[in-house]
Amino acid sequence: MSNDLMNVEFEVRGLNELDDALAELTLSAQKKTLEGALMKAALPIMKDAKKRAPKDEGDLKKAIGRQRIKKADMPSVAVLVKKSRKNPYPFYWYFKEHGTSKMVATPYLRPAFEQNVELAIQLFSEELAKRIDKLTQD
Incomplete structure (x- = not known):
């Protein structure tokens, strides 16, 4: 199975006013806000x-x-299985998500994204507007 579904990018359109307001901020403030x-x-x-x-x-x-993706060209955030100081890294997450020749896949990351992408876009635009308003009104 392809790993492309785990690395999805999308563009939100129709946020022209927010984009114009964002352009008024410094690059550092833009990155933090996004x-x-x-x-x-x-x-x-x-x-x-x-x-x-x-x-x-x-x-x-x-x-x-x-987690914020620091080395990305654009501000980026990922939902992922990550390492922790407290708990051992569950290396088997990939096998559970995609399956193996001896194990049926039990997807949980992809369905979570697919079921919540519209809500995520809505939350993003609302939160972005709120943060921009706060920065530009001060």
Whole structure:
């Protein structure tokens, strides 16, 4: 199965007023504002992925989180299975999501994204407007 579904980008259109207001901010403020709105938008996807994650003897649910992607060209946030200082990394997450030749897939990340993408876009635009208003009215 292709890994392309796990790395999805989308463009939100129709936010011209917000885009114009965002252009008034410094580059640093733009990045912080966009990342904050993206983190808010990723929250329902992360929560749903945790609910859908297969029950196991490991720490899979605890390892699902959201994270800013620092090396990306544009402000980016991902919902992913991540390493933690407290818990061992559940390397088997990929096998559960995609399956193997000996194990049926139990997708939980992709369905969480698909079920919540519209809500995430709505939350993103609302949070972005709120953050821009706060910065431009001060």
